[in-house]
Amino acid sequence: MTPEVESEVPKGYVDKLFDMRGRVAVVTGGGSGLGAAISVGFAQAGARVVVADINDDGATHTVKVIESEGGDASAIHLDVVNSAEVEAAANNVFRDFGSVDVLVNSAGSAFRSPAEEFPEDKFDFILKLNLKGTYLCCQSFGRKMLAQGKGSIINMASIGSFVAYPWSSAYLASKGGVLQVTRGLALEWRDRGVRVNGIGPTLMESPLTRRGAERSSVTADFITARMLRPRLGRARDLIGAAIFLASDASALVTGHILMCDDGYLVA
Numbered sequence: 001m002t003p004e005v006e007s008e009v010p011k012g013y014v015d016k017l018f019d020m021r022g023r024v025a026v027v028t029g030g031g032s033g034l035g036a037a038i039s040v041g042f043a044q045a046g047a048r049v050v051v052a053d054i055n056d057d058g059a060t061h062t063v064k065v066i067e068s069e070g071g072d073a074s075a076i077h078l079d080v081v082n083s084a085e086v087e088a089a090a091n092n093v094f095r096d097f098g099s100v101d102v103l104v105n106s107a108g109s110a111f112r113s114p115a116e117e118f119p120e121d122k123f124d125f126i127l128k129l130n131l132k133g134t135y136l137c138c139q140s141f142g143r144k145m146l147a148q149g150k151g152s153i154i155n156m157a158s159i160g161s162f163v164a165y166p167w168s169s170a171y172l173a174s175k176g177g178v179l180q181v182t183r184g185l186a187l188e189w190r191d192r193g194v195r196v197n198g199i200g201p202t203l204m205e206s207p208l209t210r211r212g213a214e215r216s217s218v219t220a221d222f223i224t225a226r227m228l229r230p231r232l233g234r235a236r237d238l239i240g241a242a243i244f245l246a247s248d249a250s251a252l253v254t255g256h257i258l259m260c261d262d263g264y265l266v267a
């Protein structure tokens with residue numbers, strides 16, 4: 001009798017590891033920047049992508065890009081801070097596609113201000129969008145995933161989940177919260193087939209970064225001065241990490257923030 005070898009790898013195993021064919025992936029904030037690139041990347045990996053954004057023109061543009069490459073995508077209007085809208089979106093996607101396999105929470109924003117002058121309404125806005133919006137989407141789409149016994153959620157964290165930089169106190173609070181929400185949900189759902197992870201980008205080239213720089217260079221100057229090499233990440237640099245966390249390649253990975261920071265936190 002041949003003993004079972006635990007290290008045995010079935011033929012063609014690796015081909016299937018990163019395969020997203022037929023998977024239904026919802027990307028909030030998919031109408032711009034990092035979420036748009038991840039949407040396109042998922043579609044290139046074979047996923048059926050639902051681009052969910054408050055900005056309908058942006059979402060439609062991402063869908064057009066995907067369709068022009070022969071991919072499968074549709075746009076939905078979604079305000080991630082509106083719990084009724086989020087719940088309806090989860091129900092509709094589940095009804096229309098029969099499954100929700102992947103959720104990427106990329107809807108988010110930032111506001112630059114010295115802490116002593118930080119406007120209360122901006123603090124509330126950033127916390128609500130980045131933290132509560134992420135949480136609401138995890139809840140509603142997570143419930144569907146728990147019901148089907150499988151799913152992968154990817155939250156957009158940041159180097160700011162771990163280290164500080166100036167004029168960003170609300171953003172830092174929100175991304176620290178995203179880190180702990182990711183861990184908390186991963187713990188609660190780890191024996192029910194739903195994995196919850198995050199991606200932690202460095203400062204990236206994106207419309208959000210450009211808008212921040214228009215307001216002040218204080219934050220970006222501080223971060224770039226501490227980079228190992230002074231270059232911003234490109235949105236497409238996150239696609240590999242996103243496909244890894246979304247696919248069976250990361251079957252044992254949950255509660256983890258995969259840093260895509262060019263070594264920022266190492267130094």
Ligand SMILES: NC(=O)c1ccc[n+]([C@@H]2O[C@H](COP(=O)([O-])OP(=O)(O)OC[C@H]3O[C@@H](n4cnc5c(N)ncnc54)[C@H](O)[C@@H]3O)[C@@H](O)[C@H]2O)c1
Pocket residue numbers: 028029030031032033034035052053054055058078079080081105106107108109129130133156157158159200201202203204205206207208209
């Ligand atoms: N750009 C960076 O340097 C960087 C670095 C680390 C983490 N992040 C995070 O990545 C995520 C995406 O950032 P980005 O640079 O692509 O920003 P972006 O501004 O280019 O895109 C954000 C998208 O979110 C959408 N959005 C905003 N409010 C929404 C709402 N209430 N409901 C639904 N959609 C909404 C916007 O319409 C936009 O399409 C954010 O969470 C951000 O904090 C960005």
